Amino acid sequence: MNSAFIGALMELAEKDTRVLYLTADSGEGGLDKVFRMNFADRSYDLGIAEQNMVAAAAGLACTGKIPFVFTAAPFLVYRAFEFIRNDICMQNLNVKLIGSGSGISVGSLGPTHHTTEDAAVLRSLPNLVILSPATPKQAAECVELAYRHTGPVYIRIGMNKEKEFFGDGYKMELSKNDVVRSGTDAVFYVTGSILEEATEAAERLSEEGIELEVVNVGTIKPFETDSVIQNAGRFKNFFTLEEHNITGGLASMIAEIIARNGLSVRLCPIGLEDTFAKGYGTQKSVRKENALDAESVYKRIKEALA
Amino acid sequence: MSQFDMEQCAQLRKQIFITGYKGGMAHLASCYSCLEIIYTLYRKGVLRYDPKDPAWKDRDRFILSKGHGALALYTVLCEAGLLAEGELETYLQPGSHIGGEPYRREASCIEATTGSLGHGLSMAAGMALGQKLDGTDAKTYVLLGDGECQEGSVWEAAMTASSLSLDNLVAILDANELQKTRRVDEILKVVAWQEKWEAFGWTVRHVDGHDTEQLKQVLTEAPNAGKPTIVIAHTVKGKGVPLMENNPIWHFRLPNKKEREKFLQALQITDEELG
Numbered sequence: 331m332n333s334a335f336i337g338a339l340m341e342l343a344e345k346d347t348r349v350l351y352l353t354a355d356s357g358e359g360g361l362d363k364v365f366r367m368n369f370a371d372r373s374y375d376l377g378i379a380e381q382n383m384v385a386a387a388a389g390l391a392c393t394g395k396i397p398f399v400f401t402a403a404p405f406l407v408y409r410a411f412e413f414i415r416n417d418i419c420m421q422n423l424n425v426k427l428i429g430s431g432s433g434i435s436v437g438s439l440g441p442t443h444h445t446t447e448d449a450a451v452l453r454s455l456p457n458l459v460i461l462s463p464a465t466p467k468q469a470a471e472c473v474e475l476a477y478r479h480t481g482p483v484y485i486r487i488g489m490n491k492e493k494e495f496f497g498d499g500y501k502m503e504l505s506k507n508d509v510v511r512s513g514t515d516a517v518f519y520v521t522g523s524i525l526e527e528a529t530e531a532a533e534r535l536s537e538e539g540i541e542l543e544v545v546n547v548g549t550i551k552p553f554e555t556d557s558v559i560q561n562a563g564r565f566k567n568f569f570t571l572e573e574h575n576i577t578g579g580l581a582s583m584i585a586e587i588i589a590r591n592g593l594s595v596r597l598c599p600i601g602l603e604d605t606f607a608k609g610y611g612t613q614k615s616v617r618k619e620n621a622l623d624a625e626s627v628y629k630r631i632k633e634a635l636a
Numbered sequence: 637m638s639q640f641d642m643e644q645c646a647q648l649r650k651q652i653f654i655t656g657y658k659g660g661m662a663h664l665a666s667c668y669s670c671l672e673i674i675y676t677l678y679r680k681g682v683l684r685y686d687p688k689d690p691a692w693k694d695r696d697r698f699i700l701s702k703g704h705g706a707l708a709l710y711t712v713l714c715e716a717g718l719l720a721e722g723e724l725e726t727y728l729q730p731g732s733h734i735g736g737e738p739y740r741r742e743a744s745c746i747e748a749t750t751g752s753l754g755h756g757l758s759m760a761a762g763m764a765l766g767q768k769l770d771g772t773d774a775k776t777y778v779l780l781g782d783g784e785c786q787e788g789s790v791w792e793a794a795m796t797a798s799s800l801s802l803d804n805l806v807a808i809l810d811a812n813e814l815q816k817t818r819r820v821d822e823i824l825k826v827v828a829w830q831e832k833w834e835a836f837g838w839t840v841r842h843v844d845g846h847d848t849e850q851l852k853q854v855l856t857e858a859p860n861a862g863k864p865t866i867v868i869a870h871t872v873k874g875k876g877v878p879l880m881e882n883n884p885i886w887h888f889r890l891p892n893k894k895e896r897e898k899f900l901q902a903l904q905i906t907d908e909e910l911g
Binding site for chain 2: 392394
């Protein structure tokens, strides 16, 4: 997703000189090298100082610039949280925050490098749009959406070679979910690159005659509330999957909609159950260790529907 | 300092007290510490701005990073025609848009929402960079407290500003040597502002922070090319009210009935003026 992000940003930078790239000693694997070569005066590495970078981006936005702030998601969100709150969201400034390696994509380094509460804390901030792409194409679309939206945006992206689910002509819309698989037995809301585990689980269930409707949530906030209300008329069972704590993230979002609208459905949230992810390894292996892989998800859903 | 400026600042001190007292809350001592600095910026031709077009793209910008001096800022903005006459009277009243800390409002040249310390210098660095990218000769000024410099983000911003060669950025340190509960040097073993800022790549200048002539001179002095400037303004917290001067207990309180007389006397305020 990182490459898709930088590619999309290059396209924007070509057509709009207000677009800037800011990072805090990130840009893994020479990711931003091409950007720097092409737009030397619009690319700034502000060093390992995330809170300063976020506030400086706010200052740039005050002068009409459109800064895209890119760095490791945990340090961007947690270290700089108050700066995101006061300088960007409270002042409603046109800054785009891109958290790279979100969820447990940096599996080898453990929980200090995971971002499994970002949606929870950030969704409590007024004025902030939160995008959560599942695939490289969606990540590129998120950059375009963020640019078209005037105001603060956070995009949580992965940094591995995520599987693509969307075709060439795919266009993402703000606050519009994508149904990636139709079904009749239960609805399954998923956000982020863990979509690949969800679809694999859905395929296995399908082989056993259980048809899940898989909905990819690209926009966490503002959430497409109507989709939940309408689906409550079609399904008794709701499942959610997120590479995130089930407290405060996608599951909570949907639970709030269910409660506020008095919907009579059952919600089974799958994610980290109020814990930090355990284990070290690849993203795949850490998912497995935390029961977030396709096999575990398949079992959880099968059990719940039994 | 001219008689005129002295009278102007005395008048502003009165206004600050009257507004704060009526509002029921103000960081009076901090306001009095930085009053001449803000007055010089807006009223003695340092800042370039247009009251008829406050959002003018090429204006100089000023951020009050020590946001608790808000009342001093509002009072000067009112004098400068950037805050509507009468708005001061709404201070802390229900429905008011002006409170104990500034909230960003381009129409009044309030350039940033501050109040949490350690944000202003980073925002100012971003603004100064934006001005450079626009190719204007506009500058950004930012006022910091000396206690505020205990926030780590101040030093992140200090590194950024010199690394980006932001010679259009001028920080002013309101060095009154007091913070909320005690003296700055009771908390910091090494204060050494000059050495610290120089080590971070800044040009350091000093000034008597209550002398408007000296302030004007130092704030309009050309920068060293490629380097941001910090003006260490030596000030007295609570300046103008002997009872308050240099005593940290006054950081965040108003006088009680007994003390009130001494304030009114020092500021030459009549009971009628206080209403």
